[in-house]
Amino acid sequence: MKKLRLLVHLLLILTVVAMSACSNTQSSGKEKKTIEVALWDKNASPAVDKSIEAFKKQHPDIKVNVTYTPWEDYWTKLKTSIGGGKGPDVFWMNGPNFYQYASSGFIKDLEPYIKEDSVYKKDNYFPAVVDLYSYEGKLHAAPYFIDSVGLYYNKKIFDDAGVPYPDETWTWEDIEKVGEKLSDKKKGIYGYSADIKQSQSVYYDLIHQAGGYIINEDKSKSGFDSAETKEAFHFIKRLIDKGISPSAKTVMETEGKQLFLSEKVAMIPAISVSAGEFKEVLGDHLGVAPLPKGKKAASIVHGIGWAMNAKTQNDKLSWDLMKALSGEEGEKVIAESGFSIPAEKDISDIWLKSIPSLNLKVFLDAQEYGVPYPISKNTAEWQDVEMKEIQGAFLGQQPIDKALDNVAKKMNEILAKEKSK
Structure with missing residues (x-):
């Protein structure tokens, strides 16, 4: 009987200890929550890490x-x-995917x-970036940085050719x-890169410089079939036909940016975010x-925002982290890093x-004549339709004007469906 009472007593002690340990684990689990963050550009990691350290204090x-994907x-x-x-x-959001x-x-x-x-x-x-990330008049992504497009050039290639640098x-x-x-076939050097895979930094700017538009203000009509847009694309074709720019087939194999970094391209239009990478x-x-300029000056303005998952169980903490990243101190960090x-x-x-x-003032000045993405x-x-039709045209599958007409037709159908919903 004594042995039975002793066994019961021991079982009670073990139960209490186990319950206490479980309670401590649960308590500890609540204290040590994990906030998951996602973005795509590792070049931003120094700034992101520094802001996260401030949050953790x-x-x-x-x-x-x-997680960088x-x-x-x-x-x-x-x-x-x-x-x-x-x-x-918490994760990075961009303009093309924001509305969805x-x-x-x-x-x-x-x-x-x-x-x-x-x-x-x-x-x-x-x-511009507040408007970009506002849905039905309400902000849905905290603005982090903005970007505009400028003309990067290789001074050595210009110097070797005895040509003055570009200016305003x-x-x-x-x-x-x-x-x-600047183009030199023997050395494999192109004077300019009109990489048709890069919509923002290449043909979107040219379309607006020609006096055209991609989509009208009330988002009901495509501008791809306009005379101005066709003028912009025929300018690109002329650069390729003259050997000034790599062909579509070439940039499919090695993108214009890589050719520029390999000093095989003298000039390339690219966003402000590229400055640090190019300089390095x-x-x-x-x-x-x-x-x-074309008929006028134009530079497409875009930017990245921090969005919060609607299903997060840690909304207050996520907001605090977003403020650390995109509040005043976080903005200073991204500025000092040179990222954008x-x-x-x-x-x-x-x-x-x-x-x-x-x-770098080139990119800030571009805000004055900037065009929203x-x-x-x-x-x-x-954009999927746009990409397939335009790339197909530059690969010789169809005339450029026909491709642009196809883009406009299919885009107008998509926009009509948007309006009907």
Whole structure:
């Protein structure tokens, strides 16, 4: 009997200990939550990591796990995980995919968090990126950085050819005229890269410089079949036909950016985010100038925002992390890193000093004649059509004008469906 009582007593002690351990584990689990973060560009990691460290000082018991997924797989992976009720708590959002995520309820409306926050002010950010990430008048992604397009050039190639560097007076005519002088078939050097895979930095700008548009203001009509748009694409074709720019087949195999970094291209239009990467590879050979004008000056303006998963169980912590990343201190970090122009207006000047040897003011000045990145509810759908038709035309599958007419027709059908829903 004594043995039985002793056994029961021991079992009770073990039960209490086990319950206590379980309780401590649960408590510890609550204290050590993990915030999952997702983005695609590892070049942003120094700035992102520094902002996360600042967040962890305020939340020492919170773990932040950052996943970098290559651009080619990012959106497929993100949509699959979020559609399945999971996915990261906080992640990068871009313009082409924003409407789909916002209208599908995949990301949270940030206005309730902003309303309760005494520090975060939407008015502090460039209006273009605030508008870009507003759905039904409400901000759904916190602006992080903006980008515009400039003309990067290789000083050594210019010097070797005895040609003056590009400046603010340049037009399309200069691209063609100087591009011919810089092109050298024997050395495999092209004067200019009109990589038709790069819509924002290549043909979107040219379309607006010619006086055309990609999509009209009320998002009901495509501008791809206009005379101005066709003029822009025939300019690209002329550069390729003259050997000034690599062919579509060439850039399918080796993209224009890689040719520029290999010093096989003298000039390339590219976004401000490329400045740090180009400088690291090309060093003192690198220069930058405003985009040459067509009938007028134009530079496509885009930007990245931080979005919050609508299904997150850690919304308050996620908002605190988003503020650490895109609030005043986070914006200073992204500016000082040289990665791109911070979305907060008053901090943008810090970025100008991040690469002293480059005239980064080119990209800030571009805001004055900047054109917002074209988007609608189903941007990704009509951009897929656009890409296939245009690339097919430059690969010789059909005349350019016919391809552009096809883009406009199919795009108008997609836009009509958007309006009917």
